[in-house]
Amino acid sequence: MKKIRIGVIGIGDISDVYLNNLKKYDAVEVIACASRGLEKAQRKAVQHGIPKAYASGAEVIADPEVDLILNLTTPQAHYEYNLAALKAGKHVYTEKPLAMTYAQGKELVALAKEKGLLLGCAPDTFLGGRLQTIRELIDSGKLGHITGGGAYFIGHGHEFHHPAPAFFYQPGAGPLYDMGPYYITALLSLLGPVQRVCAMATKAADTRTVPSGPSKGQVLPVDVDTHINAILEFDSGTIVTLTCSFDVWDSEMPRMELYGTEGTVLIDEKAPISGPNLFGGDALLRTSAEYRWADPARSAAHVNTPWTVIPNHHPFNSISHAENPRGIGLVDMVYALAQHRKPRASGDMALHSLEVMECILKSAHEHIFCEPETTFERPAPLPLDFPASETAH
Ligand SMILES: NC(=O)c1ccc[n+]([C@@H]2O[C@H](COP(=O)([O-])OP(=O)(O)OC[C@H]3O[C@@H](n4cnc5c(N)ncnc54)[C@H](O)[C@@H]3O)[C@@H](O)[C@H]2O)c1
Structure with a gap:
């Protein structure tokens, strides 16, 4: 090659x-x-x-x-x-x-x-072990049809940890364009294309002051919406609530959950910069058989069955921000070139994601439903033997 x-x-x-x-x-x-x-x-x-x-x-x-x-x-x-x-x-x-x-x-x-x-x-985090595990579960049919879901990127901005955070509050970034791609790409890779979007958006402040780090004290103009709520309807019929916010100090919302006719799959982290933007982490499952009211003894005792950690046999499971396998999407693209196939982290999927984000803001600002014109083919699952490195180095 x-x-x-x-x-x-x-x-x-x-x-x-x-x-x-x-x-x-x-x-x-x-x-x-x-x-x-x-x-x-x-x-x-x-x-x-x-x-x-x-x-x-x-x-x-x-x-x-x-x-x-x-x-x-x-x-x-x-x-x-x-x-x-x-x-x-x-x-x-x-x-x-x-x-x-x-x-x-x-x-x-x-x-x-x-x-x-x-x-x-990017992002190529959808190729990580956790989202590939959820993909396998969905494709196996064990969750049934995915009726709905929720995806919640909730935090208070990147000026607390990024050395030069001004760009996060300019068009092209903000919580929707900066963190939204992780959440939207995760959903697209699991559920396929979006057919309709509606949304509302606002911002808590017109400026923000960097609290620490090399840019401490810098006043950043906020030229984007920083709190966005959207509803996405997928071609599959699935309806997902998406929140992207830099205006929330804390929250008990999970980062993502999908509601199937046979069960719920959950990414339960509460820390703001975690969730579908990580490669690894647990995916949790509760099935219809585990529903509290399905068992009189459990329902009488008000006891829920614990969520099951779904066994994960996929590669790329880092939960670190400093060390993670970012770039495997590029490597997959290089393999795709040699194999004459489409790359998984494709321009087509990224374009659909970009159009969905633009639709969200259009819907919010013009008070309309917005229907993306693009579509894409859901990327194939990542092979289990995709190398974490090649040996010569
Ligand atoms: N920082 C993170 O944790 C992180 C994680 C995932 C993805 N990203 C994405 O990676 C990209 C870069 O983020 P970052 O955090 O490294 O930003 P950064 O500001 O630290 O670095 C950006 C780099 O681009 C250069 N640059 C900017 N405009 C340029 C221009 N016109 N010509 C030439 N060079 C130019 C800057 O000099 C700098 O070297 C963004 O799209 C961001 O969303 C960042």
């Missing part, structure tokens, strides 16, 4: 996780990096043994030895570099969201198809 040579644009907070992981795979080699300014790129190149450092993203894209651009810039720069890379004949794997607007995303997907290039997009 031809080794794919990667040029990385954007070398901030998340880049070390990617760069460490990509070193584990012989199918890829990171040969160049850049952000804004040569010095920072040179430091990152030395840190990770990357042969070339450039002063700008444009120079990485212009490098004839680079086959694939990994775009780890902030959301506001995703479209610009994704477009330029595709125009230059490079494959692209980008952090989420695919672009700031649906129109931009559509242009990228069309261009990649026209040029026969691969376009993949």
Whole structure:
């Protein structure tokens, strides 16, 4: 298999996780990096043994030895570099969201198809062990038909832990475009395409002050909605409530639950930055047979059957933010190239996710139902033997 040579644009907070992981795979080699300014790129190149450092993203894209651009810039720069890379004949794997607007995303997907290039997009957390376990349960039919569900990203923003959090409150981010992709992609990979959306949105404040860290005291303008409630109706008929909020100090809501005709599957974490944005963690099940009222003794004693932890035999089960297998979506895309198949973390699914997010805001602002025009094929489950690393390194 031809080794794919990667040029990385954007070398901030998340880049070390990617760069460490990509070193584990012989199918890829990171040969160049850049952000804004040569010095920072040179430091990152030395840190990770990357042969070339450039002063700008444009120079990485212009490098004839680079086959694939990994775009780890902030959301506001995703479209610009994704477009330029595709125009230059490079494959692209980008952090989420695919672009700031649906129109931009559509242009990228069309261009990649026209040029026969691969376009993949984070998040790849849906390939992690927990969501693959839930996928297997749903596909087995044991949950029956999924009638409904709830997905709740609830927290109080990233200024408490991110070194440069301003971008989270600008269009292209906010709780919907920053954290929503994890939740929406999880739902899309489990349930398939969305056919209708309605929503309401608001924000608690017009500015926020960074409480700690290198940006402490910085006042951030809030130019996005920071509390969004949506209802998504899937082609399957499933109806899911989605909340994405940076305005909540604490909550007892689970992170995700799906209600099947034969049982409920649950991701029960309460910590804000956990849930479908992690690769691992438990998935819990309670079946119709375990329903308290199905057993007179239990119902009389007001005792619920404990939730069952669903056995998980899938790879990629990290629950760490600092060390996790981010990038397996890119590796899968490189394998897909060699195997002439579609990548799992595909541009098509990312475009649908982007359109769904835009629909949510359109519905909220215009007080209408919104129907996405795109669709996508649900990605195949990740094979159990997908390598966690390749041995030569
Ligand atoms: N930080 C995380 O925990 C995390 C986790 C998952 C995904 N992400 C996603 O990864 C992406 C990057 O996030 P981050 O936290 O690393 O951000 P960051 O601000 O720490 O780093 C962004 C990098 O992009 C560079 N950059 C920005 N605009 C640029 C431009 N126009 N040209 C060249 N370089 C440019 C910056 O110089 C910096 O090196 C975002 O899309 C974010 O949603 C971040």
